[in-house]
Amino acid sequence: MYVTVKVEVEKCNGCKLCVLSCPDPNVLAYKQEEKHVVVNEHRCKGCGLCATVCPEEALTVSGN
Amino acid sequence: MSKGLFKISPGFEDVMPAEYKELVNNGPYGKDLGVSDLGTFKELIEEHPLCAGCAEALALRLILASLPNSEDTVIVGSTGCSSLLFPQVAVQNIHSLFGNQNAVATGLKRALRLRFPDKVKDVLVIAGDGATVDIGLDMVMQSWFRRELITTIMLDNEVYANTGGQESGMSPQGAVLHMAPLGKKFPKVNLPEIAREAGCAYVATISPALPRRLGKVVRRAILVAREIGPSYVQIFCPCPTNFKWPSAQVLQKIRDRQKEGIFKVREYVSPEAEAYLAGLEVVKQHDEEQ
Numbered sequence: 483m484y485v486t487v488k489v490e491v492e493k494c495n496g497c498k499l500c501v502l503s504c505p506d507p508n509v510l511a512y513k514q515e516e517k518h519v520v521v522n523e524h525r526c527k528g529c530g531l532c533a534t535v536c537p538e539e540a541l542t543v544s545g546n
Numbered sequence: 547m548s549k550g551l552f553k554i555s556p557g558f559e560d561v562m563p564a565e566y567k568e569l570v571n572n573g574p575y576g577k578d579l580g581v582s583d584l585g586t587f588k589e590l591i592e593e594h595p596l597c598a599g600c601a602e603a604l605a606l607r608l609i610l611a612s613l614p615n616s617e618d619t620v621i622v623g624s625t626g627c628s629s630l631l632f633p634q635v636a637v638q639n640i641h642s643l644f645g646n647q648n649a650v651a652t653g654l655k656r657a658l659r660l661r662f663p664d665k666v667k668d669v670l671v672i673a674g675d676g677a678t679v680d681i682g683l684d685m686v687m688q689s690w691f692r693r694e695l696i697t698t699i700m701l702d703n704e705v706y707a708n709t710g711g712q713e714s715g716m717s718p719q720g721a722v723l724h725m726a727p728l729g730k731k732f733p734k735v736n737l738p739e740i741a742r743e744a745g746c747a748y749v750a751t752i753s754p755a756l757p758r759r760l761g762k763v764v765r766r767a768i769l770v771a772r773e774i775g776p777s778y779v780q781i782f783c784p785c786p787t788n789f790k791w792p793s794a795q796v797l798q799k800i801r802d803r804q805k806e807g808i809f810k811v812r813e814y815v816s817p818e819a820e821a822y823l824a825g826l827e828v829v830k831q832h833d834e835e836q
């Protein structure tokens with residue numbers, strides 16, 4: 483099954499905690515110009531750690 | 547490796563794999579990047595087969611992002627979950643027989659110093675707790691007694707994960723595991739204390755729940771092992787698969803263990819290592835950023 487990570491960009495405060503907590507590389511990146519996090523869903527394993535650490539509840543992981 | 551070596555030769559741009567081009571153009575080689583910059587550059591590691599939510603995978607990713615000199619680093623690994631990840635790593639690495647990692651690293655470091663006397667070549671051991679504290683303890687401690695200039699990093703996932711869940715010297719007392727149903731009868735081995743007594747100039751315990759601090763610790767350990775003496779870093783990264791935790795909770799579990807005082811963040815720096823680190827601009831700069 484495919485994993486979906488939804489980013490509610492207006493909630494993201496740019497703390498990058500999700501980026502630093504993801505056990506898989508090059509999945510999450512912080513877009514400086516847009517001031518929010520982006521996800522490469524093809525590489526995500528759906529562990530849900532990013533959603534757990536996000537202080538703004540900006541991430542939702544589903545479909546693992 | 548010379549910094550020019552990884553650059554693509556003129557005329558070959560078209561035929562190089564996209565991943566390689568991406569690494570050369572956007573990767574950390576030759577740049578002073580660290581854990582805080584993650585998410586802004588192409589990482590030294592590709593997709594890997596470790597379990598979803600693996601704390602060991604997170605620790606490895608953070609270690610690779612904090613190498614002070616990735617293009618001139620050689621990592622010596624050992625059998626275990628981490629060895630499944632190394633084929634995807636763009637840093638020179640050697641897979642050694644289970645438990646032999648510090649002996650292999652010793653030979654390698656000595657050979658590199660003879661072959662490249664004017665160059666900094668960092669040799670790093672990264673191995674599981676079974677490989678470090680159980681089967682490899684002899685080689686690990688003898689390398690410290692001899693004051694070999696290598697950094698030893700233990701990925702303390704508190705279990706022999708790759709072989710299905712036997713207890714290791716680092717499993718907590720009472721732990722019931724897939725292949726240790728009666729519960730462990732002894733406490734965790736105090737390897738940081740042993741490392742200090744055995745001659746390590748820098749010893750630290752840390753977890754990936756403190757990513758920036760982990761990066762700082764790894765960097766300091768590698769720098770100390772360049773000039774002063776052996777260094778040891780123990781990374782607390784319990785295995786969610788064997789402890790049967792939901793993958794999303796692993797960092798919370800680490801924090802809980804820290805609150806309970808079962809896992810403590812500690813750092814020991816010998817006076818000589820302290821003076822050496824204080825004189826290094828690269829450390830000062832990174833410490834200020836954290």
Ligand SMILES: Cc1ncc(C[n+]2csc(CCOP(=O)(O)OP(=O)(O)O)c2C)c(N)n1
Binds near residue numbers: 625674706
């Ligand atoms: C000489 C030798 N003995 C035993 C093994 C079997 N073996 C493979 S992985 C492993 C356990 C590794 O445990 P640990 O070092 O804690 O790493 P983890 O898998 O937990 O990351 C063992 C015993 C081996 N491969 N080689």
Ligand code: SF4
Binds near residue numbers: 487503504510531533
């Ligand atoms: S779900 Fe896990 S693998 Fe996917 S982006 Fe979040 S932390 Fe990374």
Ligand code: SF4
Binds near residue numbers: 497536541
């Ligand atoms: S943890 Fe949440 S708020 Fe912080 S960067 Fe990630 S998505 Fe944004």
Ligand code: SF4
Binds near residue numbers: 597600603707
């Ligand atoms: S078994 Fe445990 S340590 Fe090994 S890859 Fe899976 S989560 Fe990581």
